[in-house]
Amino acid sequence: MKMTKIYEGSHQWIMFGRDEGKPENIIDTNQYVVRTPNRCLLLDPGGAELFAPMMAAVLHHAPVDQITDLFASHQDPDVISSLGLWDQALTNAKLHAPAIWEGFLRHYSCESIEYEPIPDNGGTIKLESVELQLIPAHYLHSPGNFHVYDPQAKILMTGDVGAAFEAPDAPVFVDNFAAHVEKMRHWHQRMMPSNQAKRVWIERVRNMDIDILAPQHGRMFKGDDVKRFLDWFDALQVGIAV
Amino acid sequence: MTNQTKSQFIAVASITSELSAVMVVAKEISLAAANAKAIAFRAGDKAKGFQPITDFINELAKETIELVTNINIYALVLYRLTVDEYQKTAAYNKFELAAKMAEGAVYAKSMQEPVDHARLSMQDCQRQFKRDVSQLLGQLEAVMHHARAARVIAANSRIEASQAGEYLQSLQAVAESVDKAAHTIHDNVQRCRIALSIYRNS
Numbered sequence: 001m002k003m004t005k006i007y008e009g010s011h012q013w014i015m016f017g018r019d020e021g022k023p024e025n026i027i028d029t030n031q032y033v034v035r036t037p038n039r040c041l042l043l044d045p046g047g048a049e050l051f052a053p054m055m056a057a058v059l060h061h062a063p064v065d066q067i068t069d070l071f072a073s074h075q076d077p078d079v080i081s082s083l084g085l086w087d088q089a090l091t092n093a094k095l096h097a098p099a100i101w102e103g104f105l106r107h108y109s110c111e112s113i114e115y116e117p118i119p120d121n122g123g124t125i126k127l128e129s130v131e132l133q134l135i136p137a138h139y140l141h142s143p144g145n146f147h148v149y150d151p152q153a154k155i156l157m158t159g160d161v162g163a164a165f166e167a168p169d170a171p172v173f174v175d176n177f178a179a180h181v182e183k184m185r186h187w188h189q190r191m192m193p194s195n196q197a198k199r200v201w202i203e204r205v206r207n208m209d210i211d212i213l214a215p216q217h218g219r220m221f222k223g224d225d226v227k228r229f230l231d232w233f234d235a236l237q238v239g240i241a242v
Numbered sequence: 243m244t245n246q247t248k249s250q251f252i253a254v255a256s257i258t259s260e261l262s263a264v265m266v267v268a269k270e271i272s273l274a275a276a277n278a279k280a281i282a283f284r285a286g287d288k289a290k291g292f293q294p295i296t297d298f299i300n301e302l303a304k305e306t307i308e309l310v311t312n313i314n315i316y317a318l319v320l321y322r323l324t325v326d327e328y329q330k331t332a333a334y335n336k337f338e339l340a341a342k343m344a345e346g347a348v349y350a351k352s353m354q355e356p357v358d359h360a361r362l363s364m365q366d367c368q369r370q371f372k373r374d375v376s377q378l379l380g381q382l383e384a385v386m387h388h389a390r391a392a393r394v395i396a397a398n399s400r401i402e403a404s405q406a407g408e409y410l411q412s413l414q415a416v417a418e419s420v421d422k423a424a425h426t427i428h429d430n431v432q433r434c435r436i437a438l439s440i441y442r443n444s
Contacts, residue, residue: 053343055340055344056340056344059344064355065355084329085336088330089360
């Protein structure tokens with residue numbers, strides 16, 4: 001699995017993805033880790049099929065007993081179907097996930113991990129001296145959905161917003177926005193159900209200081225491409241299946 | 243899922259389906275016993291020897307129904323254990339794979355504890371499954387014992403029925419239905435025992 005450090009300061013952000021051993025018929029996903037001196041948070045840790053390579057990759061950065069927190073942006077299997085495996089591997093961890101999905105996510109098995117429900121209006125995750133904001137992003141696409149913002153690293157992890165599907169050897173950052181648009185268009189038009197929800201989210205996010213916009217699929221956006229993405233998404237009509 | 247796990251699921255799930263048929267048949271025996279009691283009452287002295295038999299058949303049917311109800315509850319516990327074992331085995335295999343893929347990683351050794359813990363959990367489940375299978379086999383044997391007893395009673399019923407004059411045909415029909423039902427119960431339960439017995443010592 002490819003590992004890319006995307007921020008280094010008092011803490012680190014690492015992106016994991018482009019797993020070469022991934023079965024062909026499952027979608028590629030990005031997983032993110034926020035590493036502080038004694039703790040480690042996995043953001044959208046991935047599906048059950050990805051557990052072994054993801055764990056193996058994380059062990060390059062943290063021991064098992066310092067994986068103290070998981071975050072699930074929403075309930076999809078590619079986000080969190082590995083929960084039952086993390087539940088058996090981690091002795092002292094919390095899962096931060098939308099409150100409305102608690103009864104559903106427990107179907108993946110969550111006996112030793114403590115479920116920290118995120119209320120609809122959001123919250124924070126404190127990881128030693130780092131405070132991450134949980135930004136509501138409901139109906140983009142899931143009805144219960146959050147993004148994670150790090151004001152220090154200026155990274156916004158956006159789940160399925162900004163997603164695109166790439167070849168395994170694609171670069172991790174967008175390098176030509178115009179060319180990238182066509183990889184995102186159908187996904188966003190088909191999967192995002194609500195233009196209203198999209199507008200609310202964009203209004204909220206435009207006020208944030210973002211260097212990197214990090215989705216759960218495909219390339220990340222950095223610098224001016226963040227604004228280009230917001231402008232493009234703002235103009236896009238979504239919810240095309242009805 | 244391995245073939246062993248699949249066949250384990252199927253063996254445990256098949257018990258419930260075989261036993262639901264046993265339950266229906268046991269209730270039929272109870273009904274036959276009630277019919278026989280009514281006929282024996284009408285026959286009076288001519289079927290005097292038959293009357294205590296009907297009570298015995300009814301009692302046997304009730305005990306069979308109770309045993310089967312308890313076995314069904316236990317079979318569900320066993321099914322959940324099978325699912326648990328499957329999940330723990332899957333976790334152990336994934337942890338081993340992660341440990342292997344992490345060779346050379348700075349914190350690779352920290353994976354040893356989850357691997358060991360997963361192995362112990364998996365083995366505990368396997369041992370518990372074997373213990374529970376043994377117990378279930380014992381319970382199934384008790385049902386077969388009742389079914390054998392019912393067949394003996396059915397044979398005695400035929401003898402008594404032959405003394406009952408004009409009630410002979412009715413009482414023999416009852417004896418026949420009890421015998422047939424007991425035979426069905428015996429065969430169904432035998433199938434469950436055969437399906438399960440391979441897991442007692444595997």
